[in-house]
Amino acid sequence: MHEARSVASPEMQRIDVSGLCKTFQLAGTAIEAVRDVSFSVRRGEFVALLGPSGSGKSTVLNMIATLVKPTSGRILIDGTPVVPGHATPNVGYVFQRDTLFPWRTVAENIGYGLQLMGVPAAERKERISACLKQAGLQDFGNAYPSALSGGMRQRAALMRTLVVEPQVLLMDEPFGALDTHTKIEMHDVLLRIWEREQQTVLFVTHDLGEALTLADRIILFSARPGQIKESFAVDFARPRNAVKIRETPRYAELFQFIWHSLGEEFMKSRSR
Ligand SMILES: Nc1ncnc2c1ncn2[C@@H]1O[C@H](COP(=O)(O)OP(=O)(O)OP(=O)(O)O)[C@@H](O)[C@H]1O
Ligand SMILES: [Mg+2]
Numbered sequence: 001m002h003e004a005r006s007v008a009s010p011e012m013q014r015i016d017v018s019g020l021c022k023t024f025q026l027a028g029t030a031i032e033a034v035r036d037v038s039f040s041v042r043r044g045e046f047v048a049l050l051g052p053s054g055s056g057k058s059t060v061l062n063m064i065a066t067l068v069k070p071t072s073g074r075i076l077i078d079g080t081p082v083v084p085g086h087a088t089p090n091v092g093y094v095f096q097r098d099t100l101f102p103w104r105t106v107a108e109n110i111g112y113g114l115q116l117m118g119v120p121a122a123e124r125k126e127r128i129s130a131c132l133k134q135a136g137l138q139d140f141g142n143a144y145p146s147a148l149s150g151g152m153r154q155r156a157a158l159m160r161t162l163v164v165e166p167q168v169l170l171m172d173e174p175f176g177a178l179d180t181h182t183k184i185e186m187h188d189v190l191l192r193i194w195e196r197e198q199q200t201v202l203f204v205t206h207d208l209g210e211a212l213t214l215a216d217r218i219i220l221f222s223a224r225p226g227q228i229k230e231s232f233a234v235d236f237a238r239p240r241n242a243v244k245i246r247e248t249p250r251y252a253e254l255f256q257f258i259w260h261s262l263g264e265e266f267m268k269s270r271s272r
Contacts, residue, residue, distance in 0.1 A: 013040040014078060015168065015202060016041075017060070017074070019072065020060065020070055022068065023071050032224070034059050034063075034227075035225040035227050036227060044198040047201065047202050048205055048215035049221060051226060051262075052268075053206060056224060061093075061172050061204050064091075066083060066087060091169075093170045094157065094170070096174065096177070100156055100157055101145075102146060106145065106156045107132065113164040131162065137152060137156060149182075150182065154177075154186060165197070167199055171204065173204055188242045190214065201214075203215065208255060211234075217232065220258065220261060235250075236251070
């Protein structure tokens with residue numbers, strides 16, 4: 001059941017990472033976080049990076065997002081090298097913690113990126129209202145984040161990134177802080193948006209169930225230094241239902257298969 005897909009032609013690759021390494025210097029000590037990581041993500045593909053805590057997942061995502069400079073290696077988006085410190089057009093980032101501004105209403109938070117882009121007020125209003133509807137927040141546009149539940153805040157944060165219509169979405173455990181049921185509800189929200197918009201998604205998680213529910217392919221990272229241990233194709237039909245998929249025998253089968261390999265890395269990371 002290992003990687004079964006045929007290799008796509010290079011022009012289909014939206015994200016192409018090769019020989020990526022990162023060593024941090026921390027108080028005079030070198031910490032090798034990522035070692036020789038290479039992978040590609042096809043246009044419209046949903047890929048999960050799965051691995052234990054400290055395995056370099058966020059570091060890889062941050063390098064692709066140009067927030068961290070690689071020690072060595074190459075990152076191409078649509079065939080063009082990314083430049084550390086310079087945002088790449090059409091790339092959106094959803095962070096682990098919701099990053100809403102508490103002093104702005106939900107609508108103002110969602111509209112922030114559009115405002116920065118100089119989108120005229122009337123169009124902004126229309127796009128914000130479409131996003132509020134998609135996220136089931138149409139009655140909360142004028143509310144402040146403090147009046148929302150954790151799941152609602154996370155939906156608003158997701159929309160804040162999606163409203164500018166990025167074609168590449170980098171997501172770092174965006175639902176990590178949510179309880180199981182709210183998380184599954186968010187999976188359905190994301191699946192419906194992705195089915196419609198077909199963004200290319202790179203989704204970091206340490207939650208195997210989440211990776212199986214969402215992704216076309218799972219890239220499993222080893223314990224630090226993060227290296228690609230294995231890749232798995234996730235062959236559930238689409239559209240997927242985030243609740244029902246967990247009840248299928250195939251889900252149980254894949255879960256058990258990957259869990260063993262992930263478990264080995266959890267154990268290694270604990271003993272370090
Ligand atoms: N800015 C930094 N300075 C020094 N070390 C860092 C820095 N950022 C990350 N590291 C180290 O790099 C390693 C990988 O960290 P990273 O955050 O990428 O892991 P992760 O897989 O995202 O873990 P988690 O699942 O806990 O979020 C860790 O050992 C971490 O301490
Ligand atoms: Mg992380």
